[in-house]
Amino acid sequence: MPKPGRILKWLGLVAFFLWTVTPIVFMISASFKGTGDIFKLPPTGDWPGILKLLFWFDASLVQFKSIFEEGTFFSHLLTSILATGLSVIISVPVGLAAAYALSRANIPGKKHLYFWVITTRMAPPIAVMIPLYVLWRGIGALHTLPGLVLAYITFNLPFAIWLLRGFMDSIPRELEEAAYVDGKGRLGAFLEIIFPLIRPGVGATVILCSMFAWNDYLFALILGGRGAKTLPVGIGELASATQIHWGQIMAGGLVMIVPMVVLGLAIRKSLVTGLTMGAMRG
Amino acid sequence: MAQQGYATAEFISDGTPATRPLSLYRRIGENTPWYVWWLAPAVIILAGITLFPFFWMIYMSFMKVRLAPGMSDLFVGWENWALMFEDPSIYQGWWLQFQYVGASMVLQMGLGLGLALMLNNTRGGSVLVMIFMIPMMVAPVVVGHLFNLLLNSSYGLYAWFLNTLGLYSKGSLLSNPDTALWTIMAMDTWEWTPLIILILLAGLKSVPQDTVEAAHVDGSNPFQVFINVTLPYLAPSLLIAFLLRFMDCMRFIDKILITTRGGPAEATKTLPIYLYFKTFREFNIGMGATIGFTLLVAIIVCALIATNILLKEKGGEQHA
Numbered sequence: 251m252p253k254p255g256r257i258l259k260w261l262g263l264v265a266f267f268l269w270t271v272t273p274i275v276f277m278i279s280a281s282f283k284g285t286g287d288i289f290k291l292p293p294t295g296d297w298p299g300i301l302k303l304l305f306w307f308d309a310s311l312v313q314f315k316s317i318f319e320e321g322t323f324f325s326h327l328l329t330s331i332l333a334t335g336l337s338v339i340i341s342v343p344v345g346l347a348a349a350y351a352l353s354r355a356n357i358p359g360k361k362h363l364y365f366w367v368i369t370t371r372m373a374p375p376i377a378v379m380i381p382l383y384v385l386w387r388g389i390g391a392l393h394t395l396p397g398l399v400l401a402y403i404t405f406n407l408p409f410a411i412w413l414l415r416g417f418m419d420s421i422p423r424e425l426e427e428a429a430y431v432d433g434k435g436r437l438g439a440f441l442e443i444i445f446p447l448i449r450p451g452v453g454a455t456v457i458l459c460s461m462f463a464w465n466d467y468l469f470a471l472i473l474g475g476r477g478a479k480t481l482p483v484g485i486g487e488l489a490s491a492t493q494i495h496w497g498q499i500m501a502g503g504l505v506m507i508v509p510m511v512v513l514g515l516a517i518r519k520s521l522v523t524g525l526t527m528g529a530m531r532g
Numbered sequence: 533m534a535q536q537g538y539a540t541a542e543f544i545s546d547g548t549p550a551t552r553p554l555s556l557y558r559r560i561g562e563n564t565p566w567y568v569w570w571l572a573p574a575v576i577i578l579a580g581i582t583l584f585p586f587f588w589m590i591y592m593s594f595m596k597v598r599l600a601p602g603m604s605d606l607f608v609g610w611e612n613w614a615l616m617f618e619d620p621s622i623y624q625g626w627w628l629q630f631q632y633v634g635a636s637m638v639l640q641m642g643l644g645l646g647l648a649l650m651l652n653n654t655r656g657g658s659v660l661v662m663i664f665m666i667p668m669m670v671a672p673v674v675v676g677h678l679f680n681l682l683l684n685s686s687y688g689l690y691a692w693f694l695n696t697l698g699l700y701s702k703g704s705l706l707s708n709p710d711t712a713l714w715t716i717m718a719m720d721t722w723e724w725t726p727l728i729i730l731i732l733l734a735g736l737k738s739v740p741q742d743t744v745e746a747a748h749v750d751g752s753n754p755f756q757v758f759i760n761v762t763l764p765y766l767a768p769s770l771l772i773a774f775l776l777r778f779m780d781c782m783r784f785i786d787k788i789l790i791t792t793r794g795g796p797a798e799a800t801k802t803l804p805i806y807l808y809f810k811t812f813r814e815f816n817i818g819m820g821a822t823i824g825f826t827l828l829v830a831i832i833v834c835a836l837i838a839t840n841i842l843l844k845e846k847g848g849e850q851h852a
Contacts, residue, residue, distance in 0.1 A: 348574035381585035
């Protein structure tokens with residue numbers, strides 16, 4: 251590559267690096283500041299002051315202390331963990347069984363079944379929520395944890411089926427046939443042959459399903475409501491018309507995103523496959 | 533049904549003593565293909581929480597839904613539908629949605645393609661990619677609040693940048709009707725361009741390096757190499773990236789709800805946001821069901837096209 255091209259390339263990469271990282275660095279530094287310091291900006295044009303604001307400030311744990319001391323944070327955290335965990339615990343095993351059937355059996359109308367599954371996944375949450383709201387209200391599941399878990403299954407189960415089926419298709423059938431010769435039943439062959447082979451795929455599915463449920467805001471806001479308030483809704487409420495608790499929002503947000511960033515980077519190889527619903531397996 | 537009856541008869545004539553009739557349980561068990569048991573839990577759950585609500589929504593679009601205790605729904609015929617077609621806010625909502633999705637796609641695809649090309653075969657690229665991935669994992673609520681603070685006119689870092697560079701100094705970009713929608717597009721671009729970069733980087737691996745080098749030796753300039761060699765190999769990945777981002781961009785409204793809530797002056801009241809207010813603020817649920825149904829059908833049509841293209845693309849790869 252000629253030299254000016256190289257310089258241009260690195261300029262582009264540095265610019266995008268700054269564009270990506272600045273908000274995150276800002277968020278981290280704001281979480282570790284006292285409430286008064288968050289609102290201090292250097293005078294217009296004072297660039298070194300900006301660097302000081304981002305990297306060289308009086309660190310304080312006051313924001314974290316204040317969110318942890320407030321009892322509601324833990325109850326929101328617990329709701330988030332339960333709603334995420336339960337929806338994954340139901341979606342992934344049920345999805346595994348369905349994915350295995352879809353991968354191995356000649357089912358009449360399989361194409362239509364696929365299509366139903368994938369459209370369920372692609373449906374806009376706000377439209378899905380309207381009938382769910384009325385129905386949940388009718389059966390008393392509105393603003394309860396089970397109601398919220400069921401709502402999360404509407405997107406996590408189709409996703410699990412779709413993704414796991416892709417992982418299963420990549421395992422040759424001959425392996426199971428050998429197990430049948432050994433006199434094992436279908437369940438035995440599945441548990442002893444298939445499951446160990448797709449374990450990484452199952453792991454990626456669990457993490458991605460957890461991310462979708464954990465980061466959800468709209469379902470929790472409308473269907474979870476007062477009775478099942480998750481962390482995103484709790485953080486959303488820190489900004490009211492009268493007062494915005496920026497420090498707590500930044501610190502709470504940081505607590506919320508750190509586990510997902512760690513998990514996401516841990517499965518970064520499968521992440522693309524997962525987020526593209528298996529369309530990118532190659 | 534008829535098929536099952538026939539199979540049962542054959543099974544009995546196949547040597548099972550006809551004198552001992554099979555119990556119903558065994559007859560069902562023997563004649564049901566194995567996959568039914570494996571599929572049943574998923575199909576039953578999905579039917580209960582997606583298919584049934586879908587038909588319920590169609591039913592509600594012909595009703596005046598009254599949630600107060602003791603009140604039952606009133607049949608109103610096509611009234612909701614007629615009102616929807618007369619409502620100028622609906623057309624405005626679709627138009628804003630079209631602008632939002634269209635411009636976001638152009639922005640993200642362009643930026644994603646440029647960066648994927650810059651990152652491809654670059655030393656240290658994989659570390660950069662890992663850093664670039666972080667925004668995708670940040671919850672939309674946090675993204676919304678973070679940019680709210682960054683753009684705040686009196687203590688936001690980005691407002692300071694814009695002010696110092698002399699680009700903009702009229703308060704927050706989010707509270708100006710001319711810039712609010714564009715600002716939300718920029719937020720979505722910050723969060724999701726990385727996904728496009730990742731998909732395209734995976735696609736760039738399929739471009740044969742020796743062909744690229746041969747083209748360079750032949751004296752083609754980088755632009756010609758890109759158009760004639762790289763692009764044909766990259767086309768499937770571009771398509772996948774576009775379709776997936778397009779579908780998600782159509783669906784998610786969290787960031788708008790957190791930052792502008794449709795304002796200022798309805799400048800960001802895209803169709804899904806309008807739907808949110810109609811249904812869950814005005815509690816006009818019959819109307820909401822009508823609008824929701826049209827949105828759902830529009831997306832199902834898009835999904836039909838998208839899945840058909842994706843499945844074809846995938847099938848092609850498997851045969852190759």
